[in-house]
Amino acid sequence: MINVTKSYLGNKDKFIAYVDRIYDTGWLTNQGPLVMALEQRLQEYLGVRNIILTNNGTIALQIAYRALGLTGSAITTPFSFVATTSSLQWEGIRPIFADIDEATWNIDPERIEACIAPDTSAIVATHVFGNPCAVEHIQRIANRHNLKVVYDGAHAFGVRHGGQSVFNWGDISTLSFHATKLFHTIEGGAIVTNDDALAARIRLLCNFGIVDTDIIQGIGINAKLNEFSAAMGLCILDDIEDILDQRAEIGQRYERELGGYFDLQAPQPGSQRNYSYFPVALANELQLLRSREQLNDNGINPRRYFYPSLDTLEYLQPQAPQPRSRALSRRVLCLPIYPGLPPKVQSRVIQTLIHESIHSEQASRALFNPLVRAFDLAQPQLTVATCKRIS
Template sequence: MINVTKPFLPPKEEYDRYLHGIWQRNWVTNHGPLANELELRLKEFLDAPHLLFLNNGTIALQIAIKAAELKGEIITTPFSYVATTSSIVWEGCSPVFVDIDPFTFNIDPAKIESAITPQTKGILATHVFGNPCDIDAIEVIARKHRLKVIYDAAHCFGTIYKGKSVFNYGDISTVSFHATKLFHTGEGGAVFTQDAELLKKMAYLRNFGHETPTSFAMIGINGKSSELHAAMGLSVLPHMPELLNKRKVLSEYYHQVLANLKIRQQKIQAGTVYNYSYYPVLFNSEEILKRSIEELNKYQIFPRRYFYPSLDTLSYTGEQICTVSRDIAGRILCLPLYHDLSFEEIDMIARLLLRVQNN
């Protein structure tokens, strides 16, 4: 069976070495030595000034929205995973969808200003499939209208924009370390910020608002992760250069063998060192997409309609129609991509897709 993705599991003895220490110390959670070590190692690896390791990427979004004190309307993208929108609603804010650019699949900055109202408090945009948004244009708009910017950078581990980790942009960036992500801790996530005040606030928010064991600086939630998850991250991290490179090689091979397929690829933002976190292809019609999925499924190959559906169709966001996002969501398919996918398997996927096209 070939799934859209497959978690990378490090050699078991590397994980076992960390487990041994956990057993010796009998320290399982609450900011243990491995969680601290992972934060330090990630800062070094990513060259990021500040980050907090959390228990998932959704809590990261919620903590970011809470820390930025966004109360009101948040301008966001309809082309993302549901967690981007649901976090906004969960935090008592209203998502205002701005349609996407049909080529980069990211929020279209040219359409943001007309969506700003006196109630707008911030922008929450996703770097779709690890491809940076038009960060420079968004920053100009945010400065002009005094809006906070949060990037949902769930897919961005390893992406570099203009010489820096993409996590270093915006007031806050969030990431997911879910098992299906490029770098993972089983379940997990993080927030990044350059702002010491926001960092301090998010540290309180992560830990029930505790200032001391018996006093609370503010409301908080349980955003902590465990030593077991940190151990997984510490075991996966040394493999990242090799994993990032492998995905590049596999993606370039896909490009070659799909050269005659009538599809469009995502346009990557200029100035980016891309992380190849997904291999999305845009078909000419939903009908060809559906037939392609059917054909691949016959051979136990399971690509994923991602992102689908467009989030402006959710039942709890009110009537907002984003035609570009709906169109792209209806025609996009993420093909299998993971560290030990073979060239032969990619050949087979390409042959099946071409067969559908030529029938």
């Protein structure tokens, strides 16, 4: 099966050379030299002040909440990977959902303020599929209500907004370096902040609160990245521009050939894309299920991201329904996109989707035509277009 992504492994000889260094030093974890080198290189590449590597992206979110002292509730998006919300609930912070913008698919800032409760301490927003949120608008809301802002940037590696890294917005941004991401460390994540004091607190939280061998300063947990993971990250960072270029080429072809048939995510003005994923919104859930089945029959395995809408999860109830997120979650399918995806496979994906779309449209018209004829007999002045609007 051709899956929605394929982990990029980088140059094998380079990786083995790093592994040889690990064997020579015997330093496997606890802020080893490769972890420190990767942090420095990522800080420079991304253009951020402080980046702290972690052993996964979910714990990066949990530490972000702890470092900021969040309590009570947080306004968040119902259209994201489950970890954005489950990490809040895990930390005893009540998620309150604000529905999404129908074009960008990110949290709609116009809906945030109405959701703020007396105990709300933060806004936790996701740059969905790497598309930046309306960060300026969100910051103004946060300033008015004295709220912290955390961005889940799991999909936003390398994305820039307003001429700078999107991770420079908010109090903290978190990243995922899971093997499925365009930049990865096999398993891993990171926390970004421009606040030096906050960065120091995060480092303590990531290492059990240990200052040195004789001093423990408060509670912490083990969130450290190991040297083997850092070695993989260093190898992949060497190739990151080629990775981004190949993804852009594949993504832009999808845009050209599918844009006339399906709804695509609208980019945030003033930002650039990294094509970490390529989602399409089909006409309805039935068309999605049929298209997925047809793709599976052709050896292609797309994924439903993000389904279900998080406001429907049983362990988060009661929640106000979020109709935009629920509707979109039933329509979105992510297509294969990764360096080395064969053009003929991409052609198969495109042709299968278009064929199913045309077939669905024809079936709908066949079903609809008797209704049109009935209207025409009763009211000849009604056109087919009018009947469609009525329906």
